[in-house]
Amino acid sequence: MTRTLATGPDIRGPAAGPAPHRRPPERSALGRHQARAGMLFTAPAMVLFLVFTVLPVAGAFGLSFTAYDVLTPPSWAGLANYGRLLEDDTFLTTLKNILYYCAMFVPAMIAISLVLALALSRRLPGMAIFRTVYFIPVVTSPVAAATVWAWMLNSHYGPVNEILGYFGIPGPAWVGDGSTAMVSIVIVTLWQGVGSNMLIYLAGLQNVPAHLYEAAALDGAGRWRSFLHITWPSLRTTTFFVTTLSLIGAFQLFDQAYVMTKGGPGNTTLTPVYQIYETGFNRLQMGYASAQAFTLFIIIVAVTVINMRVNRDQVPE
Amino acid sequence: MKTSMTTGMTTGMTTGTATGTTARTIRLVLGRTAFYGVLSVVGLFMLLPFLWSLSTSLKPDEDIIALPIRWLPGSITFEHYWSAFTTVPFARHFANSMLLAVAGVATNVLLGALAGYAFARLAFRGNRLLFRLLLASMMVPPVVTLVPSFVIVRSMPLVGGNDIAGQGGAGLLNTYWAVILPGAVGAFAVFMMRQFFLALPKDLGEAARVDGCREFRIFWSIYLPLCRPALATLSVFTFVAGWNGFLWPLIVLNDPDMMTIQMSLAAFSFNQKTDYGPLMAGSIVAMVPTLLLFAFGQRYLTRGLAFTGTGSK
Numbered sequence: 001m002t003r004t005l006a007t008g009p010d011i012r013g014p015a016a017g018p019a020p021h022r023r024p025p026e027r028s029a030l031g032r033h034q035a036r037a038g039m040l041f042t043a044p045a046m047v048l049f050l051v052f053t054v055l056p057v058a059g060a061f062g063l064s065f066t067a068y069d070v071l072t073p074p075s076w077a078g079l080a081n082y083g084r085l086l087e088d089d090t091f092l093t094t095l096k097n098i099l100y101y102c103a104m105f106v107p108a109m110i111a112i113s114l115v116l117a118l119a120l121s122r123r124l125p126g127m128a129i130f131r132t133v134y135f136i137p138v139v140t141s142p143v144a145a146a147t148v149w150a151w152m153l154n155s156h157y158g159p160v161n162e163i164l165g166y167f168g169i170p171g172p173a174w175v176g177d178g179s180t181a182m183v184s185i186v187i188v189t190l191w192q193g194v195g196s197n198m199l200i201y202l203a204g205l206q207n208v209p210a211h212l213y214e215a216a217a218l219d220g221a222g223r224w225r226s227f228l229h230i231t232w233p234s235l236r237t238t239t240f241f242v243t244t245l246s247l248i249g250a251f252q253l254f255d256q257a258y259v260m261t262k263g264g265p266g267n268t269t270l271t272p273v274y275q276i277y278e279t280g281f282n283r284l285q286m287g288y289a290s291a292q293a294f295t296l297f298i299i300i301v302a303v304t305v306i307n308m309r310v311n312r313d314q315v316p317e
Numbered sequence: 318m319k320t321s322m323t324t325g326m327t328t329g330m331t332t333g334t335a336t337g338t339t340a341r342t343i344r345l346v347l348g349r350t351a352f353y354g355v356l357s358v359v360g361l362f363m364l365l366p367f368l369w370s371l372s373t374s375l376k377p378d379e380d381i382i383a384l385p386i387r388w389l390p391g392s393i394t395f396e397h398y399w400s401a402f403t404t405v406p407f408a409r410h411f412a413n414s415m416l417l418a419v420a421g422v423a424t425n426v427l428l429g430a431l432a433g434y435a436f437a438r439l440a441f442r443g444n445r446l447l448f449r450l451l452l453a454s455m456m457v458p459p460v461v462t463l464v465p466s467f468v469i470v471r472s473m474p475l476v477g478g479n480d481i482a483g484q485g486g487a488g489l490l491n492t493y494w495a496v497i498l499p500g501a502v503g504a505f506a507v508f509m510m511r512q513f514f515l516a517l518p519k520d521l522g523e524a525a526r527v528d529g530c531r532e533f534r535i536f537w538s539i540y541l542p543l544c545r546p547a548l549a550t551l552s553v554f555t556f557v558a559g560w561n562g563f564l565w566p567l568i569v570l571n572d573p574d575m576m577t578i579q580m581s582l583a584a585f586s587f588n589q590k591t592d593y594g595p596l597m598a599g600s601i602v603a604m605v606p607t608l609l610l611f612a613f614g615q616r617y618l619t620r621g622l623a624f625t626g627t628g629s630k
Contacts, residue, residue, distance in 0.1 A: 030526065031440065033531075033532060034439050034440055034441065034532060035439070035440065035441040035442065036441075037435070037439055037441075037531075037532035037533065038435045038439035038440065038441030038444065039435075039441050039442075039443075041431040041432060041434060041435035041439065041532075041533075041536070042431070042432045042435045042436065042441075042447065044428050044431070044432075044501075044502070045428050045429070045431070045432035045451075045502045045507055046432070046447060048428075048498065048499075048501050048502055049451060049454070049502070049504070051469060052462070052466055052469065052498065052499040053454050053457070053462065053504075054450075054454070055465070055469060056461070056462035056465035056466045056469060057454075057457055057461060057462060057465075058465075059462075059464075059465030059468065059469070060461050060462060060464060060465050063464060063465060063468070068468075070468070070471070116359070119352070119355075119356060120356075124349075124352075126353070130356050130359075130360055132615060133360045133363050133364060134359070134360070134363055135611075135615075136363060136364070136367075136608065136611065137363055137366075139557050139561075139607045139608065139610070139611045140561075140604050140607065140608065141560065141561045141579060141582075141603050141604050141607065142561060142563065143561075143563050143579040143582050143583050143603065144579075144582060144599075144600040144601075144603040144604045145366060145604075147582060147583075147586045147596060147597075147599075147600045148366045148367075148369065148370040148597065148600050149366060150586070151369070151370070151373065151593055151596070151597065152365070152366055152369055156384070157381070157382050157383070157384070157386055157593075158386075159365065159369055159386060159388075162385065162386050191362070191363065191366070195363075248458060251458070252458055252459070252460050254563075254564055255563050255564070258563075258583065259583050259586060262587070272460075273460050273564075276460060276463065276464075277463075277564070277567075277568070280463070280464045280467070281467070281568055286464050286467075286468065289463075289464050290464045290465070293460055293461050293463060293464060294461065296458070296460060296461075297457075297458060297460070297461045300458055
């Protein structure tokens with residue numbers, strides 16, 4: 001989660017800003033010095049970028065056509081890995097699992113972070129405190145959080161079922177039961193992620209022009225109608241951004257599944273990244289793991305594109 | 318939201334009678350109470366894992382597994398912390414994580430600022446192209462590069478018993494470099510610093526430049542001191558990401574002495590699944606550094622997040 005957070009891309013492309021002044025390069029001594037400095041300053045970052053990002057992306061594609069066990073040099077396997085993928089029931093299960101997870105996680109994430117942002121955007125005392133409290137889980141270690149939550153969701157001695165009991169609700173076995181294990185992971189990841197998206201929505205809400213609300217109030221629009229006709233449409237880019245980030249993060253679910261359930265019970269929480277980890281690093285089938293990773297990449301790109309289309313269609317131009 | 322509410326209130330007050338105003342006040346008070354009540358319940362939900370793990374870590378064993386559950390320890394004991402640090406080399410793993418996270422901060426801040434400055438202020442061939450490439454790379458999910466990055470780290474030539482072709486040894490596996498180098502400068506760091514330098518006035522450096530000042534001096538003595546807020550934000554972000562990182566260290570570090578605290582905790586929770594006292598003590602220790610950093614650097618974190626959200630300059 002934090003990783004997504006820290007590398008959150010600006011999906012609207014290069015942010016606006018004056019492009020570096022384009023004077024005819026290398027004409028003057030000053031220009032030459034600047035050009036040399038520019039290359040020198042960017043060199044360390046670019047070399048690392050080349051070795052640990054560009055090369056691996058190309059490598060992932062290349063490796064996916066090989067059989068490679070790390071110990072002996074890779075041998076060409078053609079499309080064999082992809083053929084095997086089509087018949088790999090476990091990988092198909094992981095894809096189903098992650099879609100099920102996304103279907104629960106993403107809508108809940110949007111709804112909760114938006115509602116919290118709307119609540120905390122009211123100019124009332126104490127809002128900053130709540131904002132801080134809701135944000136704390138974001139910086140918490142996912143592994144530690146998952147460990148603690150597994151204990152919180154313990155069916156006998158955990159506080160969650162105890163609290164449910166106060167209301168007469170019999171608590172489920174959570175991570176111990178195939179039908180609720182994924183729900184448990186949804187709860188934990190929501191707990192951990194809502195704070196950051198809430199802040200993004202809060203920033204988005206500040207950009208909604210106040211005069212729109214005034215006009216709506218004059219027209220006698222209630223709160224719900226002004227939300228529906230002003231707030232929600234104005235937050236379109238923000239919602240798109242939050243949805244995209246959540247989807248990309250959700251498809252790469254690993255830490256919580258690894259710590260809380262080990263993919264179980266009965267593979268119900270096995271995720272694609274977990275499977276890639278197993279294939280590549282436990283079974284040392286690097287070629288096949290690359291094919292799996294590349295397939296996941298294509299799926300993530302496809303889902304992002306669909307998400308983009310859906311968002312564009314919603315705009316009443 | 319707020320504007321529509323106040324407008325509604327004032328119109329209500331001017332048209333309403335005295336009793337209408339009282340009813341309105343009562344409704345407002347009730348509404349506010351409910352509002353704060355719901356926010357507090359959500360807040361409690363957010364804090365419960367911290368409170369519960371802290372409580373468990375301080376309880377004697379018989380209090381941990383008790384029915385009905387005991388919210389607070391009957392008596393306080395630190396034995397679970399002691400056993401967490403003695404059954405596994407937890408202190409060593411803590412130190413490993415600290416070293417890796419701090420190294421990540423240092424390299425990201427330094428290299429990110431250097432490259433960000435160059436992209437923002439220096440005209441050189443390939444400036445735009447390289448920057449766009451960097452930006453595009455942020456869209457690549459980390460899982461794609463997992464396997465090849467491992468292969469690259471393992472095949473680093475002339476280290477860890479490798480020959481010049483990168484064969485024969487373990488390369489950088491099981492060294493700190495295996496984590497430090499791939500994470501040394503994220504595209505996010507460069508992007509963020511570039512946006513910050515763009516927002517600084519351009520003519521600051523021009524005068525020095527005309528006077529024949531070297532570009533590095535201009536960067537180091539004129540522009541860099543002005544970016545303290547951005548550097549602080551980047552530091553906090555990088556530290557949190559580095560400290561909490563799990564999958565990559567899990568792959569490249571196998572030696573028990575090299576493990577990070579997150580790996581240590583995950584292994585611990587796998588081996589001693591029911592030993593909740595030490596497990597919660599370990600979790601608390603694994604959570605504390607980023608929480609402390611958050612307590613002191615909150616404004617930097619939230620500012621950085623707003624930055625990613627709005628993509629503002």
